[in-house]
Amino acid sequence: MTNIANTLHKRKRIKNDLRIVQEQSSFIKAQKMDVPEGLYEKCPSCNRTVNMKKNIDNDYICKHCGNHFRMRAIDRIRYIVDEDTFVEKGLGFITLNPLFQDGYEEKINKYKKTTNLDDAYIYGYGTINGQQCVIGVMDSYFLMGSMGSVVGEKVTKSFEYAIYKKLPIIIFTASGGARMQEGIFSLMQMAKTSAAVAKLSRMGLLYISVLTHPTTGGVTASFATLGDIILAEPGALIGFAGPRVIEQTIKQTLPEGFQTAEFMEEKGFVDKVVHRKDLKKTLAKLLMFHRRHA
């Protein structure tokens, strides 16, 4: 008798927890990028001003030069995933300060508030034009999308979730590299995420990685370049060492267009550079080609 009472009580508690989480999520849902009419920003590529609101309506693409602006992770999900199908997984991770660095916790808290994310990566289940898949997105607005313990753990979890559900996985990368403040722990995340890709590969599942501006450092040198199919957005900065580091090392200026997505395609490290407007279509097509005939 007490068992049943316990179970009922437990269920009640879980339902209550769920309600709290859903209320929180509706709060996040309301956080759509809302910009007033009269705001303008400068395009970093052609230096002309664009209306921010119109730019958002134009999928964050500059109307003058076609430069792809950076996107927040939530906007990216809204843009790629079918409406009302995305379910976020892997919540509740808390970033700690393993090396006791000054000001790191404050920094994290600040970004948590401005971006409404646990850390620079979110993943979950969703459909793209009706095709089921797991989607992970890195947010370059969260401390330059750098990979610390939590990001590494969540990336690994997303691969494990794909294995568990036997679904293909798509990851949008946007990162400055490994997170300096967590030192050696960040470095080890490179090994962890790469090992997770190996595990996914062993199960015969598809992994598409989409490189967006910017993808450099430890992320390039781990899961970003290990996709079965590697797509990239036009003009995205892709490379291992940053341009500034290379210039300092070799003491000469770099050629025009070095380390862009087009450059990487020419050198054979990106399968295809896809315009943002075609991205959803391309992904859906690729998913369809790999559909399992069950």
Add this chain to the structure above:
Amino acid sequence: MDILAKERKVKELEKQISALGEGEVVEKLKKEIARYKEKEMTRLTAWDRVLLARHGQRPTALDFIQYMSPDFIELHGDRLYRDDPSIIGGIGTIDGVVFTIIAQQKGKTLEENLERNFAMPHPEGYRKALRLMKQAQKFGRPILTLIDTPGAYPGIGAEERGQGHAIAQNLLEMSEFNVPIIAVVIGEGGSGGALALGVANKVMMLENAIYSILSPEGYASIIWKDANMAPKAAEVMKLTAYDLKEFSIIDRIIMEPLGGAHFDKLKTFQDTKNAIMEEFSKLRRLSPTELHYLKNNKIRNYGFLQRFNYDNLGGIKR
């Protein structure tokens, strides 16, 4: 006063004493020096260890290999582009066990260093390492890697040939091998360039080696915009063998003689060899499946974080 200044002082004193000849006073002075070394060279700061790890007379990978495996045969080339001299690889026996040995090689003189590119490998170096490791996997040979690099080379050619891709491929493949892999950090272990040879069943470090996400200079210039604050950065970054052992990132520390490995090279080589064989004797008892499982389990647990689990609630709709 950092460790190099102390070392100079000791050397200077020893020179003066040797000029004195023999006698009771000399013996006394020698004891005095030994006491000074004992006092000043045991408790080192992180920056001291950085300086020792980069010391010009520190034994390089080839010195270790020549002692441990006199019959070592070096194999060249990645079969795709060229041979990278900053990574050496080959086959040799250590105490009668055949190992595939891969190491990053620093030069001793400037010319040698220019040829070896200061042990900063290009992608072809990592691809050579991968080729040799795949060969080891095929023939069921254990793998030994010796890590000593400031980092992977940041240059135009390296980027054009896919530095990031080469390192990533190494990380993925090394986690999949099921032969025993032992990695030893013998000097500097700099960022992804070091990790690309460091995904192993057992990772060991010499006492005065360092292993970090980037150089202390780089860290200082990123965080404080001042490369001269590197000594402070070294302290903050927790890059010494003792710190990493505490974090259980590495499995074992190999002790060095007082004042650094270059004071008594033979003893360093002997200790390193003993440690490698001791760990190998434990690993050889395990089956390939166990080796693979234990390694992946270890890799999976890297990280420092906390979690409140919402997963049983079914996730959040966004």
